[in-house]
Amino acid sequence: MTDTTSADLGSLSPIEFQQRLDQWIKDNEAELTASEPDESKSVEEATAPPRPFQTLLWNAGWLRAGWPEEIGGTGGSAVQRAQVYEGLAAAGYALPETLPTLEVLTPALLKYAPALAHTYSEGFLSGKELWCQGFSETEAGSDMASMRTRAKKVEGGWSISGHKVWNSYASVSDRCVLLARTGEQESRHKGISAFLVDMDTPGVEARPIKTMTSRNELSEIYFDNAFIADDRIIGEVNQGWEFAMYLLQWERGMYAWMRQAWLNNRLDEIRPLVKTSDQEKELGAAYMRALALRLVSRRTIRQLDKGIYAGPEVSIDKLLLSSAEQIVLDLARSVHRGAYELGDEPEDARLVGDFFYTRSASIYGGAAEIQRDVVAQRVLGLPRGR
DSSP, X not given: OOOOOOTTGGGSOHHHHHHHHHHHHHHTXXXXXXXXXXXXXXXXXXXXXXXXXXXXXXXXXXTTTTSOGGGTOOOOOHHHHHHHHHHHHHTTOOOXXXXXXHHHHHHHHHHHOHHHHHHHHHHHHHTSOOEEEEOOBTTXXXXXXXXXXXXXXXXXXXXXXXXXXXXXXXXXXXXXXXXXXXXXXXXXXXXXXXXXEETTSTTEEEEEEOOTTSSOOEEEEEEEEEEEEGGGEESSTTOHHHHHHHHHHHXXXXXXXXXXXXXXXXXXXXXXXXXXHHHHHHHHHHHHHHHHHHHHHHHHHHHHHTTOOOGGGHHHHHHHHHHHHHHHHHHHHHHTTTHHHHOOSXXXXXXXXXXXXXXXXGTTTSOHHHHHHHXXXXXXXXXXXX
């Protein structure tokens, strides 16, 4: 492996950083290919320690770039992290399934619970641990303010009981960033707090849910009087809603950026296979949608990197993400007609899995109908519908 001197990565200009990254990817093609996550494997196999691809990138400094030195990083900005993700995707590599959650949770943890971030985040960043989110409930998906999972104050900490669902990779995670109600039900968003929970805590059980991709990508999490110490609360009591809203900015920005990089790589693979005039039109429309997603997610990342609250405009990022994913994979299905329906090779399974995954893009992270309402009312200033 080509040695990378990571100590100065944080001080490089964007062009210098990109040049060094591209050269490193080129020089280490064999090791990257050998350790690349295999999306045809089960979730349990794909995420099992030691997670060599992530470890390789961490040891070389690339997954340290853009993170504070206090959690093992090299300094620099979130823009550097975006460069790393796009550089890998452009070279044809699948990003580890741990990275999207890492990019959502770590910035928020650094802001609201720096002591917890300094203690635990390096294990997450380096690939030694996998974390998940415990937000959604059966009656509180897009309406998180109605959640019923409750944290009751007890001596030395909190007793948590309740049920979460649609939690990505919870069945294979080491820790969970959890939202629970610490106020009365009527307090809505004002009575919610956030906690960092170890998944092996007595009273915590994750049960996997097999999705249409035939993988256990989601889980239910049950909490039965699980004790969580006072020092695991994130921020202040009843500050969970504020924490979650800040976290969603990164989900809509950096996650969207990761996905646009992946989508553009898929379009480059699809382009030589386009044969009909209808497919050519679909290809052009897909490129335009992916470009729109790229531009808005880049804007969001730059705002967040400067400490600017992106606001309700990030709902545009989410809407473009879901529509871009679906139009690109619709085209992929069209040019691979037959393989989707009858193929039995690992690559065929990956294509089918990608297609089904993008069907959920207009639901996960905030349903498209809710995002359109946010854009209409809070961005465009239109009157609330009756």
